[in-house]
Amino acid sequence: MITPLNTSSRAASRGLSDISIRNLFIIPTIVFLIVFNIFPLIYSLGYSFTDFRASTNAPANFVGLKNYRELLNDPYIWNNFAVTAKYVIVSVLGQVIVGFGTAMLLNRDIPLKGLITTLLLLPMMLSMAVVGLFWKLLYDPSWGVINWVLDLGKFQWLGDPKMALYAVAFTDIWMWSPFVMLLSLAGLSAVPKHLYEAAAIDRAGPFYTFFRITLPLVAPILMIAVIFRTMEAFKTFDLAYVLSTQPSTEVISIRLYKMAFQEWQTGRSCALAYIVLIMVLAITNIYVKYLNKVKER
Amino acid sequence: MRKLVTSVLAGIGLTLACGTSVYAQEKSLTIFWAEWDPANYLQELGNEYEKETGVKITVETTPWADFQTKAFTEFNAKGSAYDLVVGDSQWLGAASEGGHYVDLTDFVKENKVLDKMAPATVKYYSEYPGNSGKYWAIPAEGDAVGWAYRKDWFEDPKEMEAFKAKYGYELAVPKTFKELTDIAEFFNRPDQNRYGIAIYTQNQYDGLAMGFENALFSYGGELGDFSTYKVDGVINSDKAVAAAENYRKLFGFTPPGWTNAFFVENNQAITENLAAMSMNFFAFFPSLINEASNPNAKNTGFFANPAGPGGEQFAALGGQGISVVSYSNNKEEAMKFLQWFIKDETQKKWAALGGYTCNKSVLESAEFQNATPYNKAFYDTMFKVKDFWAVPEYAELLQQLNQRVYPYIVNGDGTAKDTLDALAKDWDATFKKYGRVK
Numbered sequence: 001m002i003t004p005l006n007t008s009s010r011a012a013s014r015g016l017s018d019i020s021i022r023n024l025f026i027i028p029t030i031v032f033l034i035v036f037n038i039f040p041l042i043y044s045l046g047y048s049f050t051d052f053r054a055s056t057n058a059p060a061n062f063v064g065l066k067n068y069r070e071l072l073n074d075p076y077i078w079n080n081f082a083v084t085a086k087y088v089i090v091s092v093l094g095q096v097i098v099g100f101g102t103a104m105l106l107n108r109d110i111p112l113k114g115l116i117t118t119l120l121l122l123p124m125m126l127s128m129a130v131v132g133l134f135w136k137l138l139y140d141p142s143w144g145v146i147n148w149v150l151d152l153g154k155f156q157w158l159g160d161p162k163m164a165l166y167a168v169a170f171t172d173i174w175m176w177s178p179f180v181m182l183l184s185l186a187g188l189s190a191v192p193k194h195l196y197e198a199a200a201i202d203r204a205g206p207f208y209t210f211f212r213i214t215l216p217l218v219a220p221i222l223m224i225a226v227i228f229r230t231m232e233a234f235k236t237f238d239l240a241y242v243l244s245t246q247p248s249t250e251v252i253s254i255r256l257y258k259m260a261f262q263e264w265q266t267g268r269s270c271a272l273a274y275i276v277l278i279m280v281l282a283i284t285n286i287y288v289k290y291l292n293k294v295k296e297r
Numbered sequence: 298m299r300k301l302v303t304s305v306l307a308g309i310g311l312t313l314a315c316g317t318s319v320y321a322q323e324k325s326l327t328i329f330w331a332e333w334d335p336a337n338y339l340q341e342l343g344n345e346y347e348k349e350t351g352v353k354i355t356v357e358t359t360p361w362a363d364f365q366t367k368a369f370t371e372f373n374a375k376g377s378a379y380d381l382v383v384g385d386s387q388w389l390g391a392a393s394e395g396g397h398y399v400d401l402t403d404f405v406k407e408n409k410v411l412d413k414m415a416p417a418t419v420k421y422y423s424e425y426p427g428n429s430g431k432y433w434a435i436p437a438e439g440d441a442v443g444w445a446y447r448k449d450w451f452e453d454p455k456e457m458e459a460f461k462a463k464y465g466y467e468l469a470v471p472k473t474f475k476e477l478t479d480i481a482e483f484f485n486r487p488d489q490n491r492y493g494i495a496i497y498t499q500n501q502y503d504g505l506a507m508g509f510e511n512a513l514f515s516y517g518g519e520l521g522d523f524s525t526y527k528v529d530g531v532i533n534s535d536k537a538v539a540a541a542e543n544y545r546k547l548f549g550f551t552p553p554g555w556t557n558a559f560f561v562e563n564n565q566a567i568t569e570n571l572a573a574m575s576m577n578f579f580a581f582f583p584s585l586i587n588e589a590s591n592p593n594a595k596n597t598g599f600f601a602n603p604a605g606p607g608g609e610q611f612a613a614l615g616g617q618g619i620s621v622v623s624y625s626n627n628k629e630e631a632m633k634f635l636q637w638f639i640k641d642e643t644q645k646k647w648a649a650l651g652g653y654t655c656n657k658s659v660l661e662s663a664e665f666q667n668a669t670p671y672n673k674a675f676y677d678t679m680f681k682v683k684d685f686w687a688v689p690e691y692a693e694l695l696q697q698l699n700q701r702v703y704p705y706i707v708n709g710d711g712t713a714k715d716t717l718d719a720l721a722k723d724w725d726a727t728f729k730k731y732g733r734v735k
Contacts, residue, residue: 054373056395056689076700141553142490142571154487159554161708245500245557247704261366262502263692264391 048270055264067271077255077272081279084251087169087240088233094173095229099180100222104214106181107188121182123175132242135171139243164246168239175239176232180225187221188214216294223291227284234280252276325353326630328619329368329379332358335438335580338650339383345646346637352630372397372622380625381634383437383617387503389425391689392620398433399621399628404635405432413639415439418655421684422618427523434618435635436655438580441612441678442497442511442602443671445567445585446470446574449596450484459483470600474515474543477574477603481550484573493550495566495575497559498707500699504559506685507613508576509544509702511602514611514683516540521686521724526733528724533717540605541713545706556707567597576602578615579653579678582671599671601678614682616653655679690731697723 016024048067052060071077106117123131138146139157147155157167191214199209237253256276260269328343330336336358343354357379359367365385371378372395384392392398401423405411410432411419418436425433450456451468460468464479471477481493497508513520518537521528531537548555552571555562560581566572568591584590585597604610619638621631637643644656648665653675659665666673686694701720704710728734 053689055369055391058395139554143569154553156554156556159556159707161704241501245498245703246707247500247700258692258696263690263696264369265693 044270045274047267048274050267052267053264054266060267063267067268068275071268071272071275077252079247080250080252080255083165083248084234084253087165087172087236087249087251088230090166090169091172091176091233091236092226092229094169095177095180096222096226098173098177099225100184100218102177102181103184103188106185117185121178124178126175128175128238129242131171131175132239135167135174136243139167158244158246161246161248164244164249168243168249171243172233172236172239176229180222180229183221183225184218187218190221191217219294220291223287223294227287227291230283230287231280234283235276323353324351324627324630325355326380326627326634327378328354328356328381328383329371330356330358330383330617331361331364333361333580334583335652336383338647338652339437341650342638342643342647342652346634350633350637352634354634369397372624375624377622377624377626379622380627380631381619381621383619384434385617386421386614386684387687387691387695389423389433389618389687390691393425393431393433394689397623399623401432401434401621401635402430404632405435408636408639410435410639413641413644413657414655415657415660415679417614417680417682418616418618421614421682421687422616422655425687427687434620435639436616437619437638437652438616439653439655439675439679440578440580440616441614441675441682442507442576443579443582443612443674443678444574444576444600444602445564445582445671446598446600447567447572447593447596448598449593450573451480451598456483470598471574471603473604473606474512475606478543478546480573481547485550487553491570492552492566492572493574494547495551495555495558495563495572496544496547497563497576498548498551498555498703499557499559500703503685503695505703505706506695506698507578507615509541509698509706510613510683510685511576512540512544512547512605513537514613515602515605515609516543517605517607517609519683523686526728528728529721531721532724533714533721536605536607537717538713541702541705541717545709545713548706564591567591567593579671579675580615583651583669586670597670599674601674611681611683612678614684616655688731688733690727693727694724697727 047060049062049064050060051063051066102120106113106120110116136158138144141147141154141156141159144157146157147153156163158164195213195217196209199213204212235253236251237257240249240251241254241257243249252272253276256269256272259265259272326343328339330339336356340354340356343356347353365388368379368382368384368388369391372392389398393400405419405423410423414436418439419432420427422436423432423434425431451470457468460480460483463483466476468480468483471480477494483493484491485493497504499505510520513536516536516539518534518540519531521531551558552566558566560577563575563577564581564585566575567585570593582599586594588594591597602610602612619635621628621635625631638647639656641656641658644654644659648654648656648659648668654660654665660676660679666676685691688694698720701716701723705713705716725734
């Protein structure tokens with residue numbers, strides 16, 4: 001028989017109480033969070049109401065809501081948001097379809113299932129910048145492999161302003177579908193087998209089984225994947241920055257980067273960061289509410 | 298136990314004491330620059346300085362992509378990590394008005410820098426505001442946008458005959474933008490995977506601006522009046538419009554997908570047999586004469602930016618000046634290094650190592666001009682260069698140029714006139730925002 005450890009008494013014998021041990025673990029994390037997250041967040045909120053430029057020694061002057069007003073009236077910024085929205089929709093939708101579809105294919109007894117799953121996960125283990133440079137070569141109209149394989153001649157994936165965003169989104173889909181696949185696989189394996197057996201006895205068709213059993217039961221975990229991927233896609237930077245310089249691919253985080261670190265409009269960029277933050281929070285909230293509804297069903 | 302702790306503490310104390318005394322004796326300077334070959338040449342030059350004076354020089358580098366960000370982050374933090382910085386000419390306004398650079402006006406006058414260096418390099422690498430007589434840097438790495446071309450294509454008798462039959466004059470290195478455009482059109486043969494020209498189109502920083510400026514300045518156009526900040530009627534003048542139209546026309550003769558091209562891609566255009574001519578900064582030409590990096594090295598020639606329709610001939614300025622950082626703890630040592638750096642014999646060594654000197658006498662020497670196939674073109678260019686705005690808000694002006702000019706040049710949206718009219722409005726609003734014009 002195994003005797004349970006009396007942890008508190010052992011810790012006490014070393015001179016540390018349970019509370020001390022808890023604090024020892026929690027306090028550094030809280031301090032780290034306050035110093036590197038909460039404090040800059042509040043500090044930058046203050047800057048967003050000023051004309052501060054970090055590249056000069058001039059003091060920050062309070063300008064009220066001017067930065068927010070100018071940003072929200074700037075057609076270029078709205079264009080950046082429109083590009084971002086389009087990118088998020090195409091990319092996340094693509095990842096859900098490909099990721100969930102792959103998970104459905106893998107959710108059965110097939111040879112080398114473990115190896116195939118591991119290989120499929122490889123893209124998301126690569127660095128975003130490396131993937132961007134790699135796909136830039138693949139898309140090249142003169143020596144790119146994609147045009148050669150598809151026999152598309154000199155088709156311009158990144159050079160055509162109408163195609164460039166889809167090319168960037170496609171790369172993102174290639175990279176992050178495995179993430180959706182992984183979560184979907186976890187959801188699919190948790191669906192009780194007896195439900196499928198009962199559906200088979202009732203002679204339910206594959207579509208009926210999918211829409212009435214599989215999808216509703218996997219939906220909560222799929223929604224979590226969608227939340228993560230939407231947040232990531234909304235703040236995407238590396239891929240779009242490395243792959244293309246077309247205005248049609250300038251997502252909001254690229255604009256924010258240029259404003260903050262090339263133009264050194266610190267106050268204005270803080271305001272833009274807050275606008276982006278509020279938008280991401282709003283979208284996430286909508287998703288979370290929907291997720292809760294799905295869970296309640 | 299107590300003895301052990303005492304011994305360890307004593308050991309640490311002794312180490313620190315010895316370390317401090319060693320550091321106190323050793324003089325050193327850290328120079329910050331972008332990661333490229335000239336920085337390695339400067340390190341070699343610095344090693345010479347160490348041999349002569351005992352002062353250790355360390356050239357610290359970072360990739361071009363975050364050079365500006367890293368430098369200004371250090372400046373903003375008033376950090377003393379760098380004693381000197383070899384900064385872009387556009388930084389002069391932001392760095393001088395921000396108090397990050399030491400005023401070198403007295404140094405320039407006392408050491409006769411104006412007499413020693415090519416006038417255009419002092420004007421653009423050192424002086425801010427324009428024509429103010431205040432200097433913040435010493436010209437260090439001269440650079441400008443020039444051209445590389447395929448000599449074997451140009452000298453092929455069949456090509457020469459066909460060219461003369463089509464255009465009525467000999468195929469040779471272009472002396473005007475008209476000839477440049479004709480040659481680009483002539484060699485543009487997509488069916489043979491061969492294209493006329495490679496130009497800068499990247500709009501993430503100053504690539505597109507530098508390329509467009511090459512056309513603008515030679516067409517007799519200007520960005521604006523650097524003294525009054527008047528831009529309307531200048532950047533959208535007829536000459537500027539004609540320059541933009543020609544740059545757009547040249548884009549039509551570039552390889553497919555040439556929509557994000559800067560120095561790497563433009564050198565590839567020559568090494569990969571893609572284009573007959575390619576624009577690039579002179580600083581990137583050494584790899585084109587190296588057979589290890591360019592299989593066409595023996596067949597690659599170079600020329601200066603050609604003249605426009607009015608006969609004016611200018612080029613966009615690249616390159617950097619070297620400045621003393623205000624927050625350095627070794628300002629006096631840094632000044633001594635600058636005094637050594639501007640000496641004629643040091644500038645000769647600098648040029649011999651591969652650095653692009655701005656020293657007049659070295660540039661004019663036959664030894665320098667014959668040292669490489671592109672040095673003559675470099676010499677021709679460095680006396681007729683013009684630069685982008687150097688005001689602190691230059692990056693905003695650059696962003697506005699990219700936003701307006703890129704869609705016209707690359708995607709063919711709108712007209713040159715509408716594009717430059719809109720750019721003039723953007724720039725005017727920016728100058729008003731910063732109180733430069735009322």
